[in-house]
Structures are given as structure tokens and as C-alpha cells.
Amino acid sequence: MSSLLNVYNRAAPIFVRGEGSWLHDDGGNAWLDCVGGIATTGLGHCNPVLVAALKEQADRLWHISNMFAIPGQEALAERLTVATFADLAFFANSGSEAIECALKMARRYHAARGNPERDVVIGFKGSFHGRTYGAINASGNAAYLDGFGPALPGYLQLTTDDWAAIADAIAAPTTAAVIIEPVQGEGGARAMSEALLRQLRQACDAVGALLIHDEVQSGMGRTGRLFAHQWHDDVAPDIMAVAKALGGGFPVGACLATRRAASGMVPGTHGSTFGGNPLAMAVGIAAFDEIAAPAMLAHVRAVSTHLRDGLARLQARYPETILDVRGKGLLIGVKLAVENRAFMAAARERHLLVAAGGENCVRLLPPLTISHDEADIALERLDETCNAMLGMMAA
């Protein structure tokens, strides 16, 4: 009997070592990792640059408290704000905490301007914003809310394809903010259209509502730009949550905002014990400098095109298995006609790790550093997996 809280369905292999795109189990087998800690180990496992940054900081100073200045926070905030719409950053330990900061900031903005009645946050069906109480209410996913008491007031969710309803909701006098993932991750790698992102920006501006982007999964180079919304002009949010690949596997999140959107957040309104501690900042700075390098982002675009071309060929070869290939960059969703859990198990038999996603997808979230040769290995193993699924269907 395990002594662990039973909240995960864990796959069988026990991994003891990682290197680049590969994981090694306790039996000496190598696995090609297209889960990447769910889009978190963006620079691969045990990236030597990150390992060096962590070790160097570990010998100097681990933790002090946010009651003292932490120079690493200034350095990482400077990088993140220079590279984005944002003026300010708050550091947290996870994506959910970055979302909590974003939700609090949006409501506080209106309250501080004398409009405390503007407290409704509009989210979208199929979204995922994390597992804290605020985050599950922002996404509204019934499976995550069930049994946890009353839903919080001030949240509503709409479908992304009903613009009339969205426009009405944004125009309501109680609206504080809209929260959206520019590319839904858990929902099955669903990229929002440029038109929707721009309409949201304009509708929010028209009534003074704030726009929050959740780029916890889609950010930090995942789509081939530093942030997914940067593929488009004039869609940038007022507030953005970032985490996952920000620390390359070291727990760190950030809430970025314009000075205006953050204007309600004054000393005493928010905080965190661990958020932005020196260890997290040392790794975050090293990861940022690697990911934001133009050559890295160009590599993501090239290797994702290569992978997507291969997946399109697989879809043509196995139309009874693969219904659609979607997402953006290396946030890839493969929508299946066969049960995604069965597909994942069949892939594992070929030592290929893929993640599940909504709408019966599997997601491929390899490290940004995956090589073209490794992408070819992933495609070969997916081809074999599709073949095995055919056999299962025939049986």
C-alpha cells in the first residue's frame, strides 16, 4: 500500500535519470520523452547550462525571504518585461499561483479605482488554469470542481465560438477581466484564432476590462515564439501567467503585468514565502537566456514543422486512427479516433512517452531542444503505434 495521497494515475516506468530528450528507467531502458514534464523541461533533462546555474547558486545562497531584496528577481523580471508587453513581474512557485496573482490583480485593479462591483472573470470551456480553488473556478471544469463545495461567485465560462455571448458578457458592468489560454494545453492543444484574440483585446479595451493570458503552457518558446500571443499583432494582454518551462523543471512561476493593470497591488496585498527565491531565479535566468535566443526559437519552428509534416503523413496513412493534428509549434495535439489512453499505452510499449489531452487527444510536448533525428524517431514510434492500434481494432 502506498503512503501517497491517491490523486494520480501513474504510468509504470520508474525513471532514474534524464538527459536531453531521453529518460532512463531503473531497468536501463531509454525512453524518448515527448511529455517533457508537461511542457516543463523545455531545455531537456539535466541541461548542462541549468545544472551549472543551479549548482553555482546552491553553493552561495538558497533562500532568504521577500522581506529582503533578491537581485535575481530584478534580473529575471528585467528580461521578462523587456521581452513582452509587461512592466512588472511577481514571482511564484507554480502556474496555479501565477494564476491566483493574476485573478487577484484583476479584481483589485477595479476595486482600487472605486469599482469593486467589477469582479466577474470570464473564462472559456475547455480551459485549464491549475488546481487551486481560484484556478478551478476560473476554468469551470466540472470534473475539477465536483465535491469541493460551492463554486466561487464571480466566474463564468463561455464557449470560444459564440462571439455574441462573449461580447455581451464582456460589456456587462460587473466584468473585471477575461482569462484565456492563447493555445489551450490540457484542453487538447487548441490554438485560439488570431481573430478571437484580437476581438477579445478590443472588447476589453472598449469597456475597461482587463485581459489575462494564461501562457503557463504555451509560453517560454513552446510555440516557436517566446510567448504564443506574440505570433499576432495587437492582441497582447494586460496580465499574463507564466510557469512550466520558465524554470526548466525547477518550480517557478510568474505573473507579468502592465503598470496600469498592477496598480491596485500595493505592499501587503500579495506575497509568497518561496516565490522568487535565489535558487529559482538562478535557474530561471539561465533558462530564459537559452530559450529567448533567436536560434533556439528558430529551431523550435523548424523542428515543429518537420514533426508536423511527418504527423500529416501519418494522418494520411492512418485516417481511421488520427483525426486531426493541431496546436502550435511544439505544443502538438493529435486527435484520435481510438481511445487516447490505449494509444498512450501502446506508445509506451515502444518506449515513447506522450501526454493525454482533452477531446481525446494525445499531446506531444518534447523539449524545445529535440533534434530532427529524435523527431524522426518519435515519428517512427508513432507509426508503429498507429499500426498496433489497427491490429487492436481488427482483433
Ligand SMILES: *Cc1c(COP(=O)(O)O)cnc(C)c1O
Ligand atoms: C499547468 C498549467 C497550469 C497550472 O500550473 P501548475 O504549475 O500545475 O500549478 C495553469 N495553466 C495552464 C495553461 C497550465 O498548462
